[in-house]
Amino acid sequence: MAQQERAIRTRQAILRAAAAVFDEYGYEAATIAEILARAEVTKGALYFHFDSKEKLARGVLAAQVPQGAVLPQPFKLQELVDVTMAVAHRLPGDPLLRGGVRLAVEQAGQGALGDGPFADWVELCTGLLVEAKAQGEVLPHVEPAATAELVVGAWTGIQLLSQALTRRADLERRIAAFWAQVLPGIAVPGVLPHLAITEHRGAEVVTAYERATTVRLV
Amino acid sequence: MAQQERAIRTRQAILRAAAAVFDEYGYEAATIAEILARAEVTKGALYFHFDSKEKLARGVLAAQVPQGAVLPQPFKLQELVDVTMAVAHRLPGDPLLRGGVRLAVEQAGQGALGDGPFADWVELCTGLLVEAKAQGEVLPHVEPAATAELVVGAWTGIQLLSQALTRRADLERRIAAFWAQVLPGIAVPGVLPHLAITEHRGAEVVTAYERATTVRLV
Numbered sequence: 001m002a003q004q005e006r007a008i009r010t011r012q013a014i015l016r017a018a019a020a021v022f023d024e025y026g027y028e029a030a031t032i033a034e035i036l037a038r039a040e041v042t043k044g045a046l047y048f049h050f051d052s053k054e055k056l057a058r059g060v061l062a063a064q065v066p067q068g069a070v071l072p073q074p075f076k077l078q079e080l081v082d083v084t085m086a087v088a089h090r091l092p093g094d095p096l097l098r099g100g101v102r103l104a105v106e107q108a109g110q111g112a113l114g115d116g117p118f119a120d121w122v123e124l125c126t127g128l129l130v131e132a133k134a135q136g137e138v139l140p141h142v143e144p145a146a147t148a149e150l151v152v153g154a155w156t157g158i159q160l161l162s163q164a165l166t167r168r169a170d171l172e173r174r175i176a177a178f179w180a181q182v183l184p185g186i187a188v189p190g191v192l193p194h195l196a197i198t199e200h201r202g203a204e205v206v207t208a209y210e211r212a213t214t215v216r217l218v
Numbered sequence: 219m220a221q222q223e224r225a226i227r228t229r230q231a232i233l234r235a236a237a238a239v240f241d242e243y244g245y246e247a248a249t250i251a252e253i254l255a256r257a258e259v260t261k262g263a264l265y266f267h268f269d270s271k272e273k274l275a276r277g278v279l280a281a282q283v284p285q286g287a288v289l290p291q292p293f294k295l296q297e298l299v300d301v302t303m304a305v306a307h308r309l310p311g312d313p314l315l316r317g318g319v320r321l322a323v324e325q326a327g328q329g330a331l332g333d334g335p336f337a338d339w340v341e342l343c344t345g346l347l348v349e350a351k352a353q354g355e356v357l358p359h360v361e362p363a364a365t366a367e368l369v370v371g372a373w374t375g376i377q378l379l380s381q382a383l384t385r386r387a388d389l390e391r392r393i394a395a396f397w398a399q400v401l402p403g404i405a406v407p408g409v410l411p412h413l414a415i416t417e418h419r420g421a422e423v424v425t426a427y428e429r430a431t432t433v434r435l436v
Contacts, residue, residue: 026324028247106244106324108382118382149379150399153392154368157375161367164326164336174371181368185399 011049014039015063018056019099026106027057057103064100064117065124070205071212076132077187078195080125081179082205084155088175089202091159092168105160121152137191147186154178173199229267232257233281236274237317244324245275275321282318282335283342288423289430294350295405296413298343299397300423302373306393307420309377310386323378339370355409365404372396391417 017039021030032053036046050056067090070082091097104116122145129144138147158178162171176199183192196204235257239248250271254264268274285308288300309315322334340363347362356365376396380389394417401410414422 026246028244105378108378116382118379146395150396153376153379154372155375156378157373158371160323160326160374161336161371164334177364178368181403182400185402
């Protein structure tokens with residue numbers, strides 16, 4: 001294994017361990033000692049990559065938006081739906097994502113970690129809505145940034161409610177229900193029937209994405 | 219002052235102090251010593267009312283739903299909007315509500331405090347939607363419980379986003395924008411134009427409620 005590749009793997013192992021500890025204990029109660037024990041790397045390696053708990057948290061948060069990766073779609077509204085459904089599908093089984101969500105929710109407005117990833121998600125969704133608007137997919141009153149903020153805010157809260165009531169067992173169903181409720185106020189009538197918003201959409205787009213990216217690596 | 223009245227005031231003072239400490243430090247880092255110092259009551263008085271940190275947190279959470287109090291409205295959808303706007307209006311200036319929101323968000327799915335107040339809010343909103351449905355205000359596909367969960371989830375997340383991005387300065391505007399986006403998918407076309415969903419609605423309904431309840435007490 002080349003040295004650079006080893007460094008990337010070590011960094012990933014540390015981030016996964018940190019995310020698991022943040023997910024379990026929250027930011028305040030998490031300790032570097034616990035992260036070190038789980039990552040199974042040397043103290044030197046950990047401090048080489050992240051020299052404070054805050055930097056570990058920022059690393060976990062920065063790893064969140066790439067988890068929204070999906071394949072491009074002809075309808076950009078579909079791609080927006082796909083991002084939200086893919087994250088809903090990945091979240092329960094992905095410690096890195098879970099740790100990031102707990103940090104973002106816990107630290108909202110607490111300052112230490114800034115805006116968290118909210119601003120990044122809003123930017124991603126705004127971009128897709130701007131494209132959707134340019135393609136004539138959305139109703140005239142829709143403002144991309146405002147709708148993006150609504151989507152990101154609602155997604156986050158629906159996730160919390162699902163976590164509180166069913167430990168996220170019904171998260172995908174709830175996000176699909178959210179889209180069923182709000183899309184008629186966003187999409188033009190001609191596009192609406194072409195959008196797939198079932199609760200299985202997350203599994204489908206994640207599988208399609210993984211297949212496509214695996215092929216590319218071979 | 220009658221003894222009972224004094225006990226109620228002491229209990230309220232303790233709850234307000236506890237909420238402020240939870241709002242500032244979160245559940246884990248909050249201490250009974252700090253709550254005691256802020257409440258300016260004796261240790262005996264505090265333990266008479268709440269004998270653990272968990273009971274203090276439950277007391278703060280239980281005080282949350284009554285803060286959604288608004289006057290009854292002919293359209294029950296208006297009353298539902300009013301509850302969400304009243305809480306958005308009260309939240310930034312009300313330590314008891316702020317402490318409860320931080321606890322609910324932080325503890326979602328962490329177990330110690332159960333479902334938090336999510337289930338209570340969902341119940342309140344479901345009741346209003348059942349009445350709205352009985353009065354013919356909602357579209358045929360609307361299921362009261364599912365729509366109530368969507369509203370509570372979305373409200374919570376929009377609040378978090380507002381807290382992260384603007385320290386809640388734009389919370390009322392964001393909740394009003396949420397309603398503008400989703401009400402066309404909930405209300406029948408004949409009712410929709412009669413619903414007031416401006417960002418000033420919260421201030422109006424809180425003022426009206428306070429005037430009505432003050433008169434009643436005189």
